[in-house]
Amino acid sequence: MTCALQLHRYGLKPILLEKRELGGLLWNANLVENYPGFPNGVRGEKLIALMKKQIERIGVEVKREEVTRIDWKENHFEITTKYREASPWDAIRNTQYLILATGTKSRPLPDTISPEASKRVFTEVWPLAEVTDKQIVIVGAGDAAFDYAINLVKKRNFVTILNRGETVKCLPLLFERAAREPQIQYFAKTNVSQIAFVKSRKSKVTRPSTFDFRLRIDCETETFEADYVLYAIGRVPNVDYLSEEICRRENELVEAGHLYFIGDVKNDLFRQVAIAAGDGLRAAMEIFSRMTK
Ligand SMILES: Cc1cc2nc3c(=O)[nH]c(=O)nc-3n(C[C@H](O)[C@H](O)[C@H](O)COP(=O)(O)OP(=O)(O)OC[C@H]3O[C@@H](n4cnc5c(N)ncnc54)[C@H](O)[C@@H]3O)c2cc1C
Incomplete structure (x- = not known):
């Protein structure tokens, strides 16, 4: 422009x-x-x-x-x-x-996301602009991941950030802001191995959902459920x-x-x-x- x-x-x-x-x-x-x-x-x-x-x-x-x-x-x-x-x-x-x-x-997404699940997997946050009261898993640990999380909790969403390593690569001020939000959870050393589309059940992320089917995010040591997944992997x-x-x-x-x-x-x-x-x-x-x- x-x-x-x-x-x-x-x-x-x-x-x-x-x-x-x-x-x-x-x-x-x-x-x-x-x-x-x-x-x-x-x-x-x-x-x-x-x-x-x-x-x-x-x-x-x-x-x-x-x-x-x-x-x-x-x-x-x-x-x-x-x-x-x-x-x-x-x-x-x-x-x-x-x-x-x-x-x-976006860098290409892993091929471990099932075709049905991929309809609820995004690489930018704008498609979720109208989404409220949902559980969203964000994969990544850079500026975009934390900026997306802060953005999404403003609409009463509940966000889980999964970092496959231990190092957070975002601006310190973004990390501090995210840490102050009770609606944002952060897990280090959590590498996603598979994302499937499944009938809702209780999981580590415990908030209720209005969707009958949700995403099951399998990691090496944990399993999460979410309504949407957002990849911010570069x-x-x-x-x-x-x-x-x-x-x-x-x-x-x-x-x-x-x-x-x-x-x-x-x-x-x-x-x-x-x-x-x-x-x-x-x-x-x-x-x-x-x-x-
Ligand atoms: C979460 C997040 C937070 C950010 N925060 C900041 C910030 O605080 N400060 C800051 O300075 N920057 C920030 N940025 C970065 C900033 O958004 C980018 O640097 C800026 O948008 C780059 O502009 P651009 O025009 O180079 O590319 P883009 O913004 O990527 O624009 C490219 C355009 O080209 C169009 N296009 C692509 N392919 C085609 C095609 N084949 N035919 C026709 N059109 C096409 C696209 O639709 C798009 O509109 C942030 C980015 C993200 C993701």
Whole structure:
């Protein structure tokens, strides 16, 4: 959004392709406390709403489209999208400058989750935004796991965090906040071996559920029951749609100023919204400077 905003300010007409809803991973952020301009922090959702308002006001064109493939042919990008495969718009037919801000996807989930159970297993918290009074097991021990837990107990949910090791990898302040919540339990050295869909029964997590069928989470020494499981086991760059040709010529295209990777998709451990916004601004400035040389 930042990149599109700045390109628009230069009088260019960027097109933003978004497969779901603008805002991306930020939909999961409980409270963003490190984005300048918000002295009391800001909910991810609120920050998205403000950013959307900003790009709508200046008239950035947004299309709801999933990009399925990008190729490089005869000096331009060929972009295939899910719905317009047969007849792409003219505007994207001859794309010379391509900015990739497709973020990350979850690491693959273990194949020990039964197919019925997988319907109640998620890797992001936003699908559970309306869920209240439920038991939720979170697998992981990084920032996302603890942020998800703090978010979910606000809706009276009961959360169990399972860490397969002993080390907690989240910000100390998140761990402290989670430790103050009686609705959050934490178990170290608890490696999930299997998740099945079973008729409800009593377990270590004792709260009642409105579901007849629940998830049984088997670990080496314990068994838990839950209504939902949320995996927060790390993320990897989301670039599956790039053709082999682009992957092969990536450095050349980046150096020639045709291709830009911005935000989480390239930031490895430094995945933060202010950094993504900064990357976007910089890419727009570089493109404009190349165009006006
Ligand atoms: C629980 C949690 C808490 C966080 N808290 C903070 C915080 O406090 N402070 C902070 O700075 N950061 C925080 N973050 C990180 C922050 O959300 C990310 O750094 C930021 O969202 C990265 O933005 P991005 O645009 O690079 O990628 P994303 O936000 O991942 O956006 C990528 C976008 O691309 C779209 N997309 C992907 N593939 C395609 C395709 N093929 N076609 C079309 N569209 C596609 C997606 O739908 C998505 O909207 C948090 C993250 C999580 C999960």
